[in-house]
Amino acid sequence: MTLPLYGTASQSARFSDKARSVLRLRSIDSAAERHVADFALAKTPDDIRRATEADWPSILVVSDGPIDLPSTFTGRLVAVSPKYDYLADGDVIGFDHASRKFRTLYRRNSAHNSFLVTERCNNYCLMCSQPPKDVDDRWILSEIKESLPLIDRATRALTFTGGETLSDWEEFTEVLKECRDRLPATAIQVLTNGRAFSDSRIVDAWKDIGHPNLMAAIPVYASVDHVHDHVVQAKGAFDETILGILKLKDRGQRVEIRVVLHALTAPIIEDTGRWLARNLPFVDHVALMGLENTGFAIANDAMLWMDPVDYGDGLARAVDHLSAAGVNVSIYNLPKCVLPKSVWPHALQSISDWKNGFVEECDRCDEKNTCSGFFTTGRPRFSRGVRAITAQRNELTTLADWPRN
Ligand code: SF4
16 A cells, blocks of 8 residues: 555645645644644544643644534644544644645654655656656755754654756755754765766765765666666766766765666666676665656556566676675665575665555565565556465475576
8 A cells, every 4th residue: 555645635724825834743742842833633533622722733633524623722723634644743744825735744753754855857767756847846945944853853864856856956955964964863865866966066065065974876777878878868867977976986975876677777787787896886885676667667668667587687696796896785676586585685675665565475475574565656567476485485496497487
Protein backbone atom coordinates (compact mmCIF):
# COMPACT_ATOMS: atom_id res chain seq x y z
CA MET A 1 0.00 0.00 0.00
CA THR A 2 1.20 3.52 -0.77
CA LEU A 3 0.88 5.95 2.12
CA PRO A 4 -1.08 9.04 0.94
CA LEU A 5 1.23 12.02 1.40
CA TYR A 6 -0.93 14.50 -0.52
CA GLY A 7 -4.55 15.47 -0.14
CA THR A 8 -7.21 18.11 0.31
CA ALA A 9 -8.54 19.02 3.73
CA SER A 10 -12.30 18.66 4.17
CA GLN A 11 -12.43 21.83 6.29
CA SER A 12 -10.21 24.70 7.30
CA ALA A 13 -10.87 27.89 9.20
CA ARG A 14 -9.28 31.13 10.29
CA PHE A 15 -6.09 31.10 8.23
CA SER A 16 -4.45 34.41 7.36
CA ASP A 17 -4.24 36.10 3.95
CA LYS A 18 -0.88 34.43 3.41
CA ALA A 19 -1.05 31.86 0.59
CA ARG A 20 0.43 28.95 2.54
CA SER A 21 1.41 27.82 6.00
CA VAL A 22 3.61 25.11 7.42
CA LEU A 23 1.98 23.24 10.31
CA ARG A 24 3.52 20.96 12.89
CA LEU A 25 1.35 18.40 14.62
CA ARG A 26 1.59 17.95 18.36
CA SER A 27 0.16 15.45 20.81
CA ILE A 28 -2.51 17.13 22.88
CA ASP A 29 -0.54 16.26 26.01
CA SER A 30 2.78 17.48 24.65
CA ALA A 31 4.73 19.44 27.22
CA ALA A 32 7.06 20.90 24.60
CA GLU A 33 7.12 24.64 24.16
CA ARG A 34 4.40 25.66 21.70
CA HIS A 35 5.43 27.17 18.38
CA VAL A 36 3.05 29.32 16.35
CA ALA A 37 3.04 26.57 13.70
CA ASP A 38 1.88 23.90 16.18
CA PHE A 39 -1.51 22.23 15.85
CA ALA A 40 -2.93 19.79 18.40
CA LEU A 41 -3.58 16.47 16.67
CA ALA A 42 -7.09 15.19 17.42
CA LYS A 43 -8.53 11.90 16.18
CA THR A 44 -11.65 11.48 18.36
CA PRO A 45 -14.37 13.75 19.81
CA ASP A 46 -12.69 13.27 23.18
CA ASP A 47 -9.37 14.47 21.71
CA ILE A 48 -11.10 17.61 20.40
CA ARG A 49 -12.58 18.27 23.82
CA ARG A 50 -9.23 17.77 25.55
CA ALA A 51 -7.41 20.00 23.01
CA THR A 52 -9.78 22.89 23.60
CA GLU A 53 -9.61 22.42 27.36
CA ALA A 54 -5.82 22.52 27.12
CA ASP A 55 -6.10 25.86 25.26
CA TRP A 56 -4.55 24.71 22.03
CA PRO A 57 -4.92 27.69 19.67
CA SER A 58 -4.86 25.48 16.55
CA ILE A 59 -6.24 21.98 15.97
CA LEU A 60 -5.92 19.44 13.16
CA VAL A 61 -8.65 16.82 13.23
CA VAL A 62 -8.29 13.45 11.51
CA SER A 63 -11.90 12.36 11.17
CA ASP A 64 -14.86 12.06 8.83
CA GLY A 65 -17.34 12.77 11.59
CA PRO A 66 -18.87 16.07 12.75
CA ILE A 67 -16.43 18.36 14.54
CA ASP A 68 -17.97 19.60 17.72
CA LEU A 69 -15.98 22.65 18.79
CA PRO A 70 -17.07 24.95 21.62
CA SER A 71 -18.11 28.45 20.52
CA THR A 72 -15.22 29.79 22.59
CA PHE A 73 -12.70 28.19 20.21
CA THR A 74 -11.49 30.91 17.86
CA GLY A 75 -8.28 29.33 16.59
CA ARG A 76 -7.25 27.72 13.32
CA LEU A 77 -8.81 24.44 12.31
CA VAL A 78 -7.94 21.86 9.67
CA ALA A 79 -9.85 18.60 9.16
CA VAL A 80 -8.56 15.72 7.05
CA SER A 81 -9.91 12.29 6.19
CA PRO A 82 -9.12 9.19 8.31
CA LYS A 83 -6.90 7.89 5.51
CA TYR A 84 -4.28 10.26 6.95
CA ASP A 85 -4.52 8.48 10.29
CA TYR A 86 -0.75 7.86 10.15
CA LEU A 87 -0.14 11.52 11.07
CA ALA A 88 1.60 11.73 14.42
CA ASP A 89 3.29 13.99 16.94
CA GLY A 90 6.12 15.98 15.33
CA ASP A 91 4.98 15.57 11.72
CA VAL A 92 5.09 18.62 9.48
CA ILE A 93 2.56 19.55 6.80
CA GLY A 94 2.54 22.18 4.05
CA PHE A 95 -0.95 23.70 3.69
CA ASP A 96 -2.33 25.87 0.88
CA HIS A 97 -5.03 28.13 2.34
CA ALA A 98 -7.19 28.75 -0.74
CA SER A 99 -7.29 25.24 -2.20
CA ARG A 100 -7.00 23.45 1.19
CA LYS A 101 -4.46 21.17 -0.48
CA PHE A 102 -1.79 19.80 1.82
CA ARG A 103 1.33 17.68 1.64
CA THR A 104 2.98 15.75 4.42
CA LEU A 105 6.50 17.17 4.31
CA TYR A 106 8.07 15.31 7.22
CA ARG A 107 7.13 12.32 9.39
CA ARG A 108 9.10 12.22 12.59
CA ASN A 109 8.88 8.44 12.91
CA SER A 110 10.06 7.76 9.38
CA ALA A 111 13.63 7.05 8.33
CA HIS A 112 12.75 8.11 4.78
CA ASN A 113 12.01 11.82 4.81
CA SER A 114 12.60 13.74 1.62
CA PHE A 115 11.83 17.28 0.52
CA LEU A 116 11.02 18.00 -3.11
CA VAL A 117 13.01 21.15 -3.91
CA THR A 118 11.72 21.88 -7.43
CA GLU A 119 10.10 20.19 -10.39
CA ARG A 120 12.41 21.97 -12.86
CA CYS A 121 15.35 20.10 -14.37
CA ASN A 122 17.85 20.52 -17.21
CA ASN A 123 17.87 16.75 -17.81
CA TYR A 124 14.85 14.88 -19.17
CA CYS A 125 15.62 11.32 -18.14
CA LEU A 126 13.78 8.57 -19.97
CA MET A 127 12.80 6.90 -16.67
CA CYS A 128 12.29 10.03 -14.54
CA SER A 129 9.96 9.28 -11.64
CA GLN A 130 9.20 13.00 -11.20
CA PRO A 131 8.81 14.31 -14.77
CA PRO A 132 10.17 17.86 -15.01
CA LYS A 133 7.84 20.83 -15.31
CA ASP A 134 8.90 24.29 -16.40
CA VAL A 135 7.06 26.14 -13.64
CA ASP A 136 7.96 28.86 -11.16
CA ASP A 137 7.97 26.78 -7.99
CA ARG A 138 10.47 28.80 -5.99
CA TRP A 139 7.88 29.01 -3.20
CA ILE A 140 8.87 25.44 -2.34
CA LEU A 141 12.27 26.60 -1.09
CA SER A 142 10.54 29.13 1.18
CA GLU A 143 8.31 26.36 2.51
CA ILE A 144 11.35 24.17 3.23
CA LYS A 145 13.04 27.07 5.06
CA GLU A 146 9.90 27.48 7.17
CA SER A 147 9.84 23.73 7.88
CA LEU A 148 13.42 23.24 9.02
CA PRO A 149 13.03 24.84 12.48
CA LEU A 150 10.11 22.46 13.11
CA ILE A 151 12.01 19.27 12.40
CA ASP A 152 13.20 17.08 15.24
CA ARG A 153 16.93 17.65 15.76
CA ALA A 154 17.34 13.91 16.34
CA THR A 155 16.31 13.17 12.73
CA ARG A 156 18.90 10.77 11.39
CA ALA A 157 18.58 11.44 7.65
CA LEU A 158 16.97 13.89 5.28
CA THR A 159 16.98 13.83 1.48
CA PHE A 160 16.46 16.71 -0.91
CA THR A 161 15.17 15.71 -4.30
CA GLY A 162 13.81 17.21 -7.51
CA GLY A 163 13.80 18.03 -10.39
CA GLU A 164 17.29 19.38 -10.32
CA THR A 165 17.87 20.53 -6.77
CA LEU A 166 20.53 23.04 -7.84
CA SER A 167 18.22 24.85 -10.31
CA ASP A 168 18.23 27.81 -7.88
CA TRP A 169 21.60 27.00 -6.40
CA GLU A 170 22.11 30.18 -4.41
CA GLU A 171 18.80 29.87 -2.57
CA PHE A 172 19.25 26.13 -2.13
CA THR A 173 22.72 26.42 -0.64
CA GLU A 174 21.18 28.82 1.90
CA VAL A 175 18.69 26.05 2.81
CA LEU A 176 21.59 23.64 3.27
CA LYS A 177 23.31 26.17 5.55
CA GLU A 178 20.13 26.20 7.63
CA CYS A 179 20.47 22.40 7.83
CA ARG A 180 24.06 22.83 8.97
CA ASP A 181 22.97 25.16 11.76
CA ARG A 182 19.74 23.44 12.82
CA LEU A 183 20.38 19.78 11.97
CA PRO A 184 24.13 19.23 12.28
CA ALA A 185 23.69 15.59 13.36
CA THR A 186 21.40 14.71 10.45
CA ALA A 187 22.80 12.99 7.35
CA ILE A 188 21.82 15.25 4.47
CA GLN A 189 21.62 13.72 1.03
CA VAL A 190 21.03 15.84 -2.07
CA LEU A 191 19.92 14.16 -5.29
CA THR A 192 21.33 16.17 -8.18
CA ASN A 193 22.30 15.45 -11.77
CA GLY A 194 25.68 16.93 -10.84
CA ARG A 195 26.00 19.12 -13.95
CA ALA A 196 25.90 22.33 -11.92
CA PHE A 197 29.14 21.35 -10.16
CA SER A 198 31.06 21.80 -13.40
CA ASP A 199 30.69 25.51 -12.55
CA SER A 200 33.44 26.32 -10.02
CA ARG A 201 31.31 29.01 -8.36
CA ILE A 202 28.68 26.43 -7.45
CA VAL A 203 31.06 23.76 -6.24
CA ASP A 204 32.87 26.37 -4.12
CA ALA A 205 29.53 27.49 -2.64
CA TRP A 206 28.75 23.82 -1.89
CA LYS A 207 32.06 23.39 -0.10
CA ASP A 208 31.39 26.53 1.94
CA ILE A 209 28.15 25.06 3.33
CA GLY A 210 30.26 23.03 5.73
CA HIS A 211 27.58 20.60 6.91
CA PRO A 212 29.43 17.75 8.64
CA ASN A 213 27.42 15.02 6.91
CA LEU A 214 26.43 16.25 3.44
CA MET A 215 26.40 13.97 0.40
CA ALA A 216 25.73 14.75 -3.27
CA ALA A 217 24.07 11.74 -4.93
CA ILE A 218 24.73 11.93 -8.66
CA PRO A 219 23.64 9.58 -11.46
CA VAL A 220 26.15 8.21 -13.94
CA TYR A 221 24.28 5.84 -16.21
CA ALA A 222 27.10 4.47 -18.32
CA SER A 223 30.81 4.71 -18.96
CA VAL A 224 30.03 5.85 -22.50
CA ASP A 225 29.11 9.51 -22.91
CA HIS A 226 26.48 9.07 -25.62
CA VAL A 227 24.63 6.38 -23.64
CA HIS A 228 24.45 8.58 -20.54
CA ASP A 229 23.46 11.60 -22.65
CA HIS A 230 20.74 9.56 -24.35
CA VAL A 231 19.32 8.32 -21.03
CA VAL A 232 19.19 11.88 -19.64
CA GLN A 233 18.18 13.36 -23.04
CA ALA A 234 20.82 16.09 -22.82
CA LYS A 235 23.88 16.29 -25.06
CA GLY A 236 27.07 17.04 -23.14
CA ALA A 237 25.54 16.04 -19.79
CA PHE A 238 28.03 13.20 -19.21
CA ASP A 239 31.06 15.52 -19.52
CA GLU A 240 29.52 18.10 -17.19
CA THR A 241 28.49 15.48 -14.64
CA ILE A 242 31.91 13.79 -14.52
CA LEU A 243 33.65 17.19 -14.30
CA GLY A 244 31.28 18.09 -11.46
CA ILE A 245 32.13 14.89 -9.58
CA LEU A 246 35.86 15.52 -10.01
CA LYS A 247 35.52 19.08 -8.76
CA LEU A 248 33.52 17.96 -5.73
CA LYS A 249 36.11 15.32 -4.78
CA ASP A 250 38.93 17.80 -5.46
CA ARG A 251 37.34 19.95 -2.74
CA GLY A 252 36.94 17.02 -0.34
CA GLN A 253 33.16 16.72 -0.70
CA ARG A 254 31.22 13.47 -0.30
CA VAL A 255 29.78 11.93 -3.47
CA GLU A 256 27.53 8.96 -4.14
CA ILE A 257 27.19 7.70 -7.71
CA ARG A 258 23.85 6.20 -8.69
CA VAL A 259 23.27 3.89 -11.64
CA VAL A 260 19.62 3.11 -12.42
CA LEU A 261 19.31 -0.30 -14.07
CA HIS A 262 17.08 -0.76 -17.11
CA ALA A 263 17.32 -2.09 -20.66
CA LEU A 264 19.69 0.71 -21.76
CA THR A 265 22.06 0.53 -18.78
CA ALA A 266 21.80 -2.96 -17.29
CA PRO A 267 23.30 -4.92 -20.24
CA ILE A 268 26.50 -2.83 -19.86
CA ILE A 269 26.55 -2.64 -16.07
CA GLU A 270 29.72 -4.70 -15.82
CA ASP A 271 31.55 -2.18 -18.09
CA THR A 272 30.09 0.72 -16.10
CA GLY A 273 31.18 -0.85 -12.81
CA ARG A 274 34.68 -1.52 -14.12
CA TRP A 275 34.97 2.05 -15.47
CA LEU A 276 33.81 3.56 -12.18
CA ALA A 277 36.25 1.34 -10.27
CA ARG A 278 39.14 2.48 -12.46
CA ASN A 279 38.31 6.15 -12.91
CA LEU A 280 36.35 7.23 -9.84
CA PRO A 281 37.42 4.83 -7.06
CA PHE A 282 37.60 7.78 -4.65
CA VAL A 283 33.82 8.35 -4.55
CA ASP A 284 32.20 7.58 -1.22
CA HIS A 285 29.49 5.18 -2.35
CA VAL A 286 28.08 3.62 -5.51
CA ALA A 287 24.40 2.60 -5.58
CA LEU A 288 23.24 0.23 -8.33
CA MET A 289 19.48 0.70 -8.40
CA GLY A 290 16.44 -1.15 -9.65
CA LEU A 291 13.98 0.90 -11.67
CA GLU A 292 10.90 2.50 -10.12
CA ASN A 293 8.23 1.98 -12.74
CA THR A 294 6.50 5.32 -12.45
CA GLY A 295 6.51 8.68 -14.26
CA PHE A 296 8.32 8.53 -17.60
CA ALA A 297 9.33 4.91 -16.93
CA ILE A 298 5.72 3.90 -17.58
CA ALA A 299 5.56 5.79 -20.88
CA ASN A 300 8.90 4.28 -21.93
CA ASP A 301 8.23 0.83 -20.54
CA ALA A 302 8.76 -0.97 -23.87
CA MET A 303 12.20 0.66 -24.18
CA LEU A 304 13.26 0.29 -20.55
CA TRP A 305 11.90 -2.84 -18.92
CA MET A 306 14.42 -5.60 -18.39
CA ASP A 307 13.85 -8.44 -15.99
CA PRO A 308 16.53 -8.22 -13.26
CA VAL A 309 17.19 -11.95 -13.48
CA ASP A 310 18.54 -11.27 -16.99
CA TYR A 311 21.21 -8.85 -15.76
CA GLY A 312 22.02 -10.42 -12.40
CA ASP A 313 25.34 -11.93 -13.54
CA GLY A 314 26.60 -8.63 -15.01
CA LEU A 315 25.46 -6.85 -11.86
CA ALA A 316 27.40 -9.30 -9.71
CA ARG A 317 30.54 -8.73 -11.80
CA ALA A 318 30.09 -4.94 -11.50
CA VAL A 319 29.87 -5.35 -7.72
CA ASP A 320 33.06 -7.45 -7.83
CA HIS A 321 34.97 -4.79 -9.80
CA LEU A 322 33.87 -2.04 -7.44
CA SER A 323 34.52 -4.04 -4.29
CA ALA A 324 37.96 -5.08 -5.53
CA ALA A 325 38.80 -1.38 -6.00
CA GLY A 326 37.73 -0.69 -2.42
CA VAL A 327 34.57 1.16 -3.40
CA ASN A 328 31.64 0.97 -1.02
CA VAL A 329 28.88 -0.46 -3.24
CA SER A 330 25.20 -1.17 -2.57
CA ILE A 331 22.27 -2.52 -4.52
CA TYR A 332 19.01 -0.65 -4.06
CA ASN A 333 15.40 -1.49 -4.86
CA LEU A 334 15.92 -5.09 -6.00
CA PRO A 335 14.44 -8.05 -4.10
CA LYS A 336 16.88 -10.67 -2.95
CA CYS A 337 15.21 -13.54 -4.82
CA VAL A 338 16.05 -12.00 -8.21
CA LEU A 339 19.69 -11.41 -7.33
CA PRO A 340 22.66 -13.80 -7.33
CA LYS A 341 23.36 -14.86 -3.75
CA SER A 342 26.88 -13.43 -3.94
CA VAL A 343 25.51 -9.87 -3.93
CA TRP A 344 22.96 -10.28 -1.14
CA PRO A 345 25.26 -8.62 1.40
CA HIS A 346 25.11 -5.49 -0.79
CA ALA A 347 21.33 -5.50 -1.26
CA LEU A 348 19.70 -2.98 1.07
CA GLN A 349 16.16 -2.16 2.14
CA SER A 350 16.27 1.07 0.23
CA ILE A 351 12.68 1.77 -0.82
CA SER A 352 11.04 4.56 1.18
CA ASP A 353 8.56 3.21 3.73
CA TRP A 354 5.59 5.10 2.27
CA LYS A 355 5.87 3.34 -1.10
CA ASN A 356 7.20 -0.09 -0.14
CA GLY A 357 5.26 -3.34 -0.39
CA PHE A 358 5.50 -7.11 -0.77
CA VAL A 359 3.56 -9.72 -2.72
CA GLU A 360 1.79 -12.80 -1.32
CA GLU A 361 4.75 -15.02 -2.18
CA CYS A 362 6.85 -13.03 0.31
CA ASP A 363 4.78 -14.23 3.27
CA ARG A 364 6.52 -17.61 3.20
CA CYS A 365 9.99 -16.21 2.45
CA ASP A 366 12.77 -16.55 5.01
CA GLU A 367 14.42 -13.34 3.78
CA LYS A 368 11.44 -10.99 3.96
CA ASN A 369 12.83 -9.12 6.96
CA THR A 370 15.96 -8.15 5.07
CA CYS A 371 14.51 -7.77 1.56
CA SER A 372 13.84 -4.50 -0.26
CA GLY A 373 10.48 -5.73 -1.55
CA PHE A 374 8.88 -3.63 -4.25
CA PHE A 375 7.76 -0.12 -5.11
CA THR A 376 4.00 0.30 -4.75
CA THR A 377 3.93 3.45 -6.87
CA GLY A 378 3.19 3.71 -10.59
CA ARG A 379 2.74 0.43 -12.42
CA PRO A 380 4.88 -2.13 -10.59
CA ARG A 381 6.61 -4.74 -12.79
CA PHE A 382 7.53 -8.06 -11.26
CA SER A 383 10.42 -10.25 -12.24
CA ARG A 384 9.71 -13.82 -13.27
CA GLY A 385 12.34 -14.70 -10.65
CA VAL A 386 10.23 -13.64 -7.64
CA ARG A 387 10.01 -16.76 -5.52
CA ALA A 388 10.12 -17.28 -1.76
CA ILE A 389 13.54 -18.10 -0.39
CA THR A 390 13.26 -21.09 1.89
CA ALA A 391 15.62 -23.76 3.16
CA GLN A 392 14.03 -26.11 0.62
CA ARG A 393 14.70 -23.72 -2.28
CA ASN A 394 18.30 -23.28 -1.21
CA GLU A 395 18.73 -27.03 -1.57
CA LEU A 396 17.18 -26.93 -5.02
CA THR A 397 19.38 -24.07 -6.22
CA THR A 398 22.46 -26.13 -5.59
CA LEU A 399 21.12 -28.51 -8.25
CA ALA A 400 19.85 -26.00 -10.78
CA ASP A 401 21.01 -22.69 -12.15
CA TRP A 402 17.99 -20.90 -10.67
CA PRO A 403 16.39 -18.46 -11.44
CA ARG A 404 17.31 -18.41 -15.13
CA ASN A 405 15.72 -21.81 -15.74
S1 SF4 B 1 10.01 -13.64 -2.18
FE1 SF4 B 1 9.54 -11.57 -1.53
S2 SF4 B 1 10.58 -11.31 0.44
FE2 SF4 B 1 11.46 -13.10 -0.55
S3 SF4 B 1 13.26 -12.32 -1.60
FE3 SF4 B 1 11.57 -12.33 -3.09
S4 SF4 B 1 10.67 -10.31 -2.97
FE4 SF4 B 1 11.96 -10.57 -1.15
